[in-house]
Amino acid sequence: MVKKNACVFISGNGTNLKSLIKNSRNYNFPINIKLVISNNVDAKGILFAKINSIPYLIINTKKRNYENLILNLIKKHKISIICLAGYMKIISKKFINEFDKIIINIHPSLLPKFKGLNTFERVLKNKEKKTGCTVHYVNEKLDNGRTIVQKSFFIENDDEIKSIKQKTQKLEHVAYAAAIIKMYRNN
Ligand code: GRF
Numbered sequence: 001m002v003k004k005n006a007c008v009f010i011s012g013n014g015t016n017l018k019s020l021i022k023n024s025r026n027y028n029f030p031i032n033i034k035l036v037i038s039n040n041v042d043a044k045g046i047l048f049a050k051i052n053s054i055p056y057l058i059i060n061t062k063k064r065n066y067e068n069l070i071l072n073l074i075k076k077h078k079i080s081i082i083c084l085a086g087y088m089k090i091i092s093k094k095f096i097n098e099f100d101k102i103i104i105n106i107h108p109s110l111l112p113k114f115k116g117l118n119t120f121e122r123v124l125k126n127k128e129k130k131t132g133c134t135v136h137y138v139n140e141k142l143d144n145g146r147t148i149v150q151k152s153f154f155i156e157n158d159d160e161i162k163s164i165k166q167k168t169q170k171l172e173h174v175a176y177a178a179a180i181i182k183m184y185r186n187n
Helices: 015-024 046-051 066-076 093-099 119-125 161-183
Strands: 004-010 031-038 056-058 081-084 102-107 130-137 147-154
Touching: 004 015, 015 031, 015 046, 015 161, 031 046, 031 066, 046 056, 056 066, 066 093, 081 161, 102 161, 119 130, 119 161, 130 161, 147 161
Parallel strands: 004 031, 004 081, 031 056, 081 102
Antiparallel strands: 102 130, 130 147
């Protein structure tokens, strides 16, 4: 199988990045992670790029042209899919148009419910019966593109923010890989 070159954007712990790297070692997994971008110099996830010898860029988003710097690097590495994994910056419409290839994201709720931040708090406050995660295509509206894979679980009476977060993240690692396999299934 000819694998697609992927770039993963992170800002924090990078557990989804770690899981995608692990999956990509599988001969049949459709992507190889060729580049990691972080907007946060302290992101723990950078470690996973380092220990797996994956080129990475820590980008200063205070620079006006920072998205152009990313686009240039992405071209250089012949990236054909961007996987957002906890990246805490909004991707501009201009970036989406200029990249003109696939961008996907993982969100810790059952979209279209609970777009944006603080999802676990809002899920509990709203007394939801179920929650989960969604892998979706990225468009110019926040957490709005077409769903690729959604995975859910029932909320228990004694669940709290911490336990819901843990359960959601565990499911995210499965959902992200499943979404990528699904996207390229017919290629
Ligand atoms: C995940 O919960 C993801 O849904 C959200 O940010 C978190 C990133 O976690 N967008 P990690 O950095 O992959 O551990």
